[in-house]
Amino acid sequence: MYYTPFSSVVHFEGISHGTDTGSGIKAYQAINQGKFRERWAAELQSHYPNAVNVFRARDRAWDRKIALVVDHYIPQPDRDAGSRSMVAFIEALLAAGWVVKFWPDNLWFDPEYGPALQLRGVEIIYGEKRVGGFDRYLAECGGELDAVLLSRPHISLPYLRSLRKHAPAVRVAYYGHDLHFRRLAREAEVTGRAELLEEGERIGRMERQIWQDADIVLYPSQEEADDVAALVEGARVAALPPYAFDAFNDAAQPQGRKGVLFVAGFAHPPNVDAAMWLVDQVMPAIWSRYPDLKLSLVGANPTDQVRGLAGPRVEVTGYVSDEELARHYAEARVAVVPLRYGAGVKGKVVEAMQSGVPLVTTRVGAQGLPGGVHGHRLG
16 A cells, blocks of 8 residues: 555545446455455454544554654755754654654645655644644544654743643654754854844753753764753753765865865855854955955855845855755865854764865854864864
Protein backbone atom coordinates (compact mmCIF):
# COMPACT_ATOMS: atom_id res chain seq x y z
CA MET A 1 0.00 0.00 0.00
CA TYR A 2 1.22 3.47 -0.86
CA TYR A 3 -0.06 6.75 0.52
CA THR A 4 0.25 10.17 -1.04
CA PRO A 5 -1.07 13.38 0.54
CA PHE A 6 -1.34 14.91 -2.93
CA SER A 7 -4.26 12.75 -4.16
CA SER A 8 -7.95 12.51 -3.33
CA VAL A 9 -10.40 9.70 -4.01
CA VAL A 10 -14.14 10.12 -4.51
CA HIS A 11 -16.28 7.01 -4.03
CA PHE A 12 -19.69 6.94 -5.71
CA GLU A 13 -21.27 3.94 -4.02
CA GLY A 14 -23.11 1.61 -6.39
CA ILE A 15 -22.54 3.68 -9.51
CA SER A 16 -21.02 0.73 -11.43
CA HIS A 17 -23.07 -2.29 -10.33
CA GLY A 18 -25.75 -1.02 -8.01
CA THR A 19 -26.07 -1.84 -4.31
CA ASP A 20 -27.93 -5.19 -4.35
CA THR A 21 -25.48 -7.96 -3.34
CA GLY A 22 -28.07 -10.64 -4.00
CA SER A 23 -27.70 -10.81 -7.77
CA GLY A 24 -25.50 -9.94 -10.74
CA ILE A 25 -21.86 -8.93 -10.50
CA LYS A 26 -22.52 -7.29 -7.15
CA ALA A 27 -23.15 -10.77 -5.65
CA TYR A 28 -19.44 -11.53 -5.99
CA GLN A 29 -18.69 -8.80 -3.44
CA ALA A 30 -19.79 -10.99 -0.54
CA ILE A 31 -18.09 -14.06 -1.99
CA ASN A 32 -14.81 -12.20 -2.55
CA GLN A 33 -14.88 -10.78 0.96
CA GLY A 34 -14.67 -14.31 2.30
CA LYS A 35 -11.85 -15.23 -0.08
CA PHE A 36 -9.93 -12.06 0.84
CA ARG A 37 -10.32 -12.77 4.56
CA GLU A 38 -9.10 -16.35 4.13
CA ARG A 39 -6.11 -15.46 1.95
CA TRP A 40 -4.87 -12.62 4.19
CA ALA A 41 -5.87 -14.08 7.56
CA ALA A 42 -2.35 -13.86 9.07
CA GLU A 43 -1.86 -10.21 8.05
CA LEU A 44 -5.33 -9.23 9.22
CA GLN A 45 -4.57 -10.57 12.68
CA SER A 46 -2.31 -7.57 13.25
CA HIS A 47 -5.00 -5.09 12.26
CA TYR A 48 -7.25 -3.35 14.74
CA PRO A 49 -11.01 -4.04 14.66
CA ASN A 50 -12.97 -1.80 12.32
CA ALA A 51 -12.93 1.90 13.39
CA VAL A 52 -10.73 1.13 16.42
CA ASN A 53 -7.50 3.14 16.96
CA VAL A 54 -7.67 4.87 13.60
CA PHE A 55 -4.74 7.11 14.62
CA ARG A 56 -2.34 4.17 14.44
CA ALA A 57 -4.20 2.11 11.85
CA ARG A 58 -4.01 4.77 9.15
CA ASP A 59 -0.19 4.73 9.38
CA ARG A 60 -0.02 0.91 9.70
CA ALA A 61 1.68 1.66 13.01
CA TRP A 62 0.58 -1.41 14.93
CA ASP A 63 4.12 -2.12 16.11
CA ARG A 64 5.83 1.18 15.29
CA LYS A 65 6.58 4.09 17.57
CA ILE A 66 5.07 7.51 16.91
CA ALA A 67 6.87 10.81 17.46
CA LEU A 68 5.46 14.32 17.35
CA VAL A 69 7.91 17.10 16.43
CA VAL A 70 7.00 20.69 17.35
CA ASP A 71 8.81 23.72 15.94
CA HIS A 72 7.91 27.34 15.24
CA TYR A 73 7.22 26.65 11.55
CA ILE A 74 7.77 24.02 8.88
CA PRO A 75 11.55 23.67 8.48
CA GLN A 76 13.28 25.54 5.66
CA PRO A 77 16.59 23.64 5.64
CA ASP A 78 18.21 25.65 2.84
CA ARG A 79 17.50 28.92 4.64
CA ASP A 80 18.59 28.50 8.28
CA ALA A 81 20.73 26.17 10.35
CA GLY A 82 18.01 25.50 12.91
CA SER A 83 15.78 24.08 10.21
CA ARG A 84 18.59 21.83 9.01
CA SER A 85 18.89 20.42 12.52
CA MET A 86 15.16 19.75 12.78
CA VAL A 87 15.08 18.00 9.41
CA ALA A 88 18.03 15.88 10.56
CA PHE A 89 16.04 14.81 13.63
CA ILE A 90 13.05 13.91 11.47
CA GLU A 91 15.17 11.93 9.03
CA ALA A 92 16.83 10.04 11.89
CA LEU A 93 13.44 9.11 13.36
CA LEU A 94 12.17 7.94 9.98
CA ALA A 95 15.32 5.89 9.39
CA ALA A 96 14.75 4.22 12.77
CA GLY A 97 11.27 3.17 11.67
CA TRP A 98 9.25 5.74 13.61
CA VAL A 99 6.07 7.36 12.38
CA VAL A 100 6.58 11.14 12.51
CA LYS A 101 3.97 13.87 12.91
CA PHE A 102 4.89 17.55 12.67
CA TRP A 103 3.13 20.42 14.44
CA PRO A 104 4.17 23.93 13.29
CA ASP A 105 3.44 26.47 16.01
CA ASN A 106 2.07 28.93 13.45
CA LEU A 107 -0.21 26.19 12.03
CA TRP A 108 0.58 27.43 8.53
CA PHE A 109 1.17 25.02 5.68
CA ASP A 110 4.21 26.24 3.79
CA PRO A 111 3.50 25.31 0.14
CA GLU A 112 7.21 25.35 -0.70
CA TYR A 113 8.63 23.29 2.18
CA GLY A 114 5.62 21.36 3.46
CA PRO A 115 5.40 18.90 0.53
CA ALA A 116 9.04 17.87 1.05
CA LEU A 117 8.14 16.57 4.52
CA GLN A 118 4.95 14.95 3.27
CA LEU A 119 6.89 13.10 0.58
CA ARG A 120 8.95 11.56 3.38
CA GLY A 121 5.72 10.29 4.97
CA VAL A 122 5.47 12.98 7.67
CA GLU A 123 1.96 14.11 8.57
CA ILE A 124 1.83 17.90 8.99
CA ILE A 125 -0.89 19.17 11.30
CA TYR A 126 -1.99 22.63 10.26
CA GLY A 127 -4.72 25.18 9.74
CA GLU A 128 -8.39 24.39 10.18
CA LYS A 129 -7.58 20.75 10.90
CA ARG A 130 -6.62 21.80 14.38
CA VAL A 131 -9.56 23.86 15.52
CA GLY A 132 -9.43 23.56 19.30
CA GLY A 133 -5.66 23.69 19.49
CA PHE A 134 -3.02 21.47 20.96
CA ASP A 135 -4.99 20.46 24.05
CA ARG A 136 -7.77 19.02 21.91
CA TYR A 137 -5.22 17.17 19.78
CA LEU A 138 -3.74 15.59 22.89
CA ALA A 139 -7.20 14.69 24.19
CA GLU A 140 -7.90 12.90 20.92
CA CYS A 141 -4.65 11.04 20.38
CA GLY A 142 -2.01 12.05 22.94
CA GLY A 143 -2.11 8.60 24.50
CA GLU A 144 -0.85 7.09 21.24
CA LEU A 145 2.30 9.23 21.11
CA ASP A 146 5.53 7.59 22.24
CA ALA A 147 7.68 10.71 22.25
CA VAL A 148 7.53 14.44 21.56
CA LEU A 149 10.45 16.60 20.42
CA LEU A 150 10.14 20.29 21.29
CA SER A 151 12.32 23.07 19.90
CA ARG A 152 13.03 26.69 20.90
CA PRO A 153 12.14 28.05 24.36
CA HIS A 154 9.71 30.79 23.34
CA ILE A 155 7.22 28.22 22.03
CA SER A 156 8.13 25.05 23.94
CA LEU A 157 7.00 25.82 27.48
CA PRO A 158 3.22 26.00 26.73
CA TYR A 159 3.45 22.72 24.78
CA LEU A 160 5.36 21.07 27.61
CA ARG A 161 2.73 22.14 30.13
CA SER A 162 -0.07 20.77 27.94
CA LEU A 163 1.77 17.48 27.51
CA ARG A 164 2.27 17.07 31.26
CA LYS A 165 -1.43 17.79 31.82
CA HIS A 166 -3.05 15.76 29.03
CA ALA A 167 -0.45 13.10 28.15
CA PRO A 168 1.76 12.68 31.23
CA ALA A 169 3.14 9.32 30.12
CA VAL A 170 4.65 10.65 26.88
CA ARG A 171 8.41 11.10 26.89
CA VAL A 172 9.40 14.68 26.04
CA ALA A 173 12.75 15.76 24.59
CA TYR A 174 13.78 19.39 24.19
CA TYR A 175 16.38 20.55 21.67
CA GLY A 176 17.65 24.01 22.52
CA HIS A 177 19.76 24.95 19.43
CA ASP A 178 21.69 27.29 21.73
CA LEU A 179 21.44 28.90 25.16
CA HIS A 180 19.12 31.76 24.27
CA PHE A 181 19.57 33.67 27.53
CA ARG A 182 23.34 33.66 27.09
CA ARG A 183 23.06 34.91 23.51
CA LEU A 184 20.81 37.79 24.57
CA ALA A 185 23.15 38.75 27.41
CA ARG A 186 26.09 38.87 25.00
CA GLU A 187 24.07 40.91 22.52
CA ALA A 188 23.23 43.42 25.28
CA GLU A 189 26.92 43.65 26.17
CA VAL A 190 27.99 44.27 22.57
CA THR A 191 25.20 46.61 21.51
CA GLY A 192 24.58 48.41 24.81
CA ARG A 193 20.85 47.71 24.58
CA ALA A 194 19.82 47.36 28.22
CA GLU A 195 16.34 46.06 27.36
CA LEU A 196 17.94 42.85 26.08
CA LEU A 197 19.11 42.02 29.60
CA GLU A 198 15.50 41.93 30.78
CA GLU A 199 14.50 39.86 27.76
CA GLY A 200 17.37 37.48 28.46
CA GLU A 201 16.25 37.03 32.04
CA ARG A 202 12.70 36.28 30.88
CA ILE A 203 13.90 33.70 28.34
CA GLY A 204 16.28 32.27 30.93
CA ARG A 205 13.39 31.55 33.29
CA MET A 206 11.62 29.73 30.46
CA GLU A 207 14.71 27.68 29.66
CA ARG A 208 15.23 26.67 33.28
CA GLN A 209 11.62 25.54 33.58
CA ILE A 210 11.98 23.45 30.43
CA TRP A 211 15.23 21.91 31.69
CA GLN A 212 13.49 20.88 34.90
CA ASP A 213 10.36 19.43 33.31
CA ALA A 214 11.58 17.74 30.12
CA ASP A 215 12.62 14.08 30.21
CA ILE A 216 15.79 14.83 28.25
CA VAL A 217 17.41 18.10 27.18
CA LEU A 218 19.69 18.19 24.14
CA TYR A 219 22.21 20.84 23.08
CA PRO A 220 24.62 20.87 20.15
CA SER A 221 27.78 21.11 22.25
CA GLN A 222 29.15 19.57 25.42
CA GLU A 223 29.96 23.07 26.63
CA GLU A 224 26.28 24.01 26.64
CA ALA A 225 25.21 20.68 28.12
CA ASP A 226 27.66 21.22 30.98
CA ASP A 227 26.26 24.73 31.51
CA VAL A 228 22.73 23.37 31.82
CA ALA A 229 23.83 20.65 34.24
CA ALA A 230 25.53 23.27 36.40
CA LEU A 231 22.55 25.64 36.37
CA VAL A 232 19.79 23.13 37.16
CA GLU A 233 20.60 20.32 39.54
CA GLY A 234 19.25 17.00 38.31
CA ALA A 235 18.61 18.16 34.74
CA ARG A 236 18.81 15.28 32.28
CA VAL A 237 20.97 16.79 29.57
CA ALA A 238 23.19 15.49 26.79
CA ALA A 239 25.21 16.90 23.89
CA LEU A 240 24.13 15.97 20.37
CA PRO A 241 26.31 17.40 17.56
CA PRO A 242 24.13 19.05 14.90
CA TYR A 243 26.35 18.10 11.99
CA ALA A 244 27.45 14.93 10.22
CA PHE A 245 29.07 14.75 6.82
CA ASP A 246 29.57 11.83 4.49
CA ALA A 247 32.50 13.48 2.72
CA PHE A 248 34.98 16.33 3.03
CA ASN A 249 36.62 18.34 0.28
CA ASP A 250 40.14 17.16 1.04
CA ALA A 251 41.23 18.03 -2.49
CA ALA A 252 40.50 21.76 -2.14
CA GLN A 253 43.37 23.96 -3.32
CA PRO A 254 43.90 27.76 -3.09
CA GLN A 255 44.81 28.15 -6.76
CA GLY A 256 42.14 29.82 -8.86
CA ARG A 257 40.08 30.99 -5.88
CA LYS A 258 39.33 34.58 -4.95
CA GLY A 259 37.21 36.67 -2.64
CA VAL A 260 35.92 36.57 0.93
CA LEU A 261 32.71 34.71 1.77
CA PHE A 262 30.31 35.17 4.69
CA VAL A 263 27.39 32.71 4.69
CA ALA A 264 24.48 33.41 7.04
CA GLY A 265 20.74 33.51 7.43
CA PHE A 266 20.11 37.21 7.94
CA ALA A 267 16.80 36.83 9.75
CA HIS A 268 19.03 36.09 12.77
CA PRO A 269 20.16 39.37 14.45
CA PRO A 270 23.71 38.18 15.32
CA ASN A 271 24.37 37.64 11.61
CA VAL A 272 23.16 41.13 10.71
CA ASP A 273 25.45 42.65 13.35
CA ALA A 274 28.32 40.51 12.06
CA ALA A 275 27.82 41.68 8.47
CA MET A 276 27.70 45.33 9.53
CA TRP A 277 30.83 45.02 11.68
CA LEU A 278 32.68 43.14 8.95
CA VAL A 279 32.00 45.75 6.28
CA ASP A 280 32.35 48.84 8.49
CA GLN A 281 35.26 47.86 10.75
CA VAL A 282 37.20 44.92 9.34
CA MET A 283 37.18 45.14 5.55
CA PRO A 284 38.47 48.74 5.27
CA ALA A 285 41.82 47.61 6.71
CA ILE A 286 41.94 44.72 4.25
CA TRP A 287 40.84 46.84 1.29
CA SER A 288 43.66 49.28 2.06
CA ARG A 289 46.06 46.50 1.01
CA TYR A 290 43.86 44.61 -1.45
CA PRO A 291 41.56 47.23 -2.99
CA ASP A 292 40.05 44.86 -5.55
CA LEU A 293 39.09 42.15 -3.05
CA LYS A 294 35.42 41.21 -3.29
CA LEU A 295 33.24 40.28 -0.31
CA SER A 296 30.16 38.09 -0.78
CA LEU A 297 27.37 38.10 1.83
CA VAL A 298 25.42 34.97 0.97
CA GLY A 299 22.20 33.88 2.61
CA ALA A 300 18.46 34.23 2.89
CA ASN A 301 16.40 37.10 4.29
CA PRO A 302 18.91 39.96 4.13
CA THR A 303 17.55 42.95 6.03
CA ASP A 304 17.48 46.47 4.61
CA GLN A 305 20.66 47.12 6.59
CA VAL A 306 22.43 44.20 4.94
CA ARG A 307 21.14 45.06 1.48
CA GLY A 308 22.45 48.58 2.05
CA LEU A 309 25.98 47.18 2.28
CA ALA A 310 25.95 46.14 -1.40
CA GLY A 311 28.34 47.99 -3.63
CA PRO A 312 31.19 47.57 -6.12
CA ARG A 313 33.19 45.45 -3.65
CA VAL A 314 30.31 43.88 -1.67
CA GLU A 315 27.88 41.37 -3.13
CA VAL A 316 24.60 40.64 -1.29
CA THR A 317 23.01 37.61 -2.91
CA GLY A 318 19.91 36.90 -0.83
CA TYR A 319 18.68 33.32 -0.87
CA VAL A 320 20.75 30.81 -2.84
CA SER A 321 20.10 27.13 -3.49
CA ASP A 322 22.34 24.43 -2.00
CA GLU A 323 23.95 24.04 -5.41
CA GLU A 324 24.71 27.77 -5.62
CA LEU A 325 26.05 27.75 -2.07
CA ALA A 326 28.42 24.90 -2.97
CA ARG A 327 29.65 26.97 -5.91
CA HIS A 328 30.36 29.95 -3.65
CA TYR A 329 32.38 27.75 -1.31
CA ALA A 330 34.26 26.27 -4.29
CA GLU A 331 35.22 29.73 -5.58
CA ALA A 332 36.01 31.56 -2.31
CA ARG A 333 39.61 32.05 -1.19
CA VAL A 334 38.61 32.42 2.45
CA ALA A 335 35.42 32.13 4.51
CA VAL A 336 34.78 34.44 7.44
CA VAL A 337 32.36 34.18 10.37
CA PRO A 338 32.65 37.57 12.12
CA LEU A 339 30.14 37.04 14.94
CA ARG A 340 30.43 39.41 17.89
CA TYR A 341 27.75 37.67 19.95
CA GLY A 342 25.81 34.43 19.82
CA ALA A 343 25.66 30.98 21.37
CA GLY A 344 25.77 27.38 20.30
CA VAL A 345 27.67 25.65 17.51
CA LYS A 346 27.77 27.69 14.31
CA GLY A 347 26.84 25.56 11.33
CA LYS A 348 28.53 27.95 8.91
CA VAL A 349 31.86 27.40 10.68
CA VAL A 350 31.65 23.63 10.35
CA GLU A 351 30.28 23.93 6.81
CA ALA A 352 33.24 26.03 5.69
CA MET A 353 35.72 23.52 7.12
CA GLN A 354 33.84 20.63 5.50
CA SER A 355 34.13 22.48 2.18
CA GLY A 356 37.89 22.82 2.56
CA VAL A 357 37.84 26.64 2.66
CA PRO A 358 40.28 28.49 4.96
CA LEU A 359 38.29 30.05 7.78
CA VAL A 360 38.70 33.22 9.83
CA THR A 361 36.32 33.61 12.75
CA THR A 362 35.88 35.17 16.18
CA ARG A 363 35.93 33.49 19.56
CA VAL A 364 32.13 33.55 19.43
CA GLY A 365 32.17 31.83 16.04
CA ALA A 366 34.37 29.06 17.44
CA GLN A 367 32.10 28.37 20.42
CA GLY A 368 31.03 24.84 21.12
CA LEU A 369 33.53 23.04 18.90
CA PRO A 370 35.64 20.44 20.70
CA GLY A 371 39.14 21.91 21.01
CA GLY A 372 38.02 25.15 19.38
CA VAL A 373 39.29 26.42 16.03
CA HIS A 374 43.05 26.72 15.81
CA GLY A 375 44.66 29.47 13.78
CA HIS A 376 43.58 33.07 13.28
CA ARG A 377 40.56 34.63 14.92
CA LEU A 378 38.94 38.05 14.66
CA GLY A 379 38.43 39.91 17.92
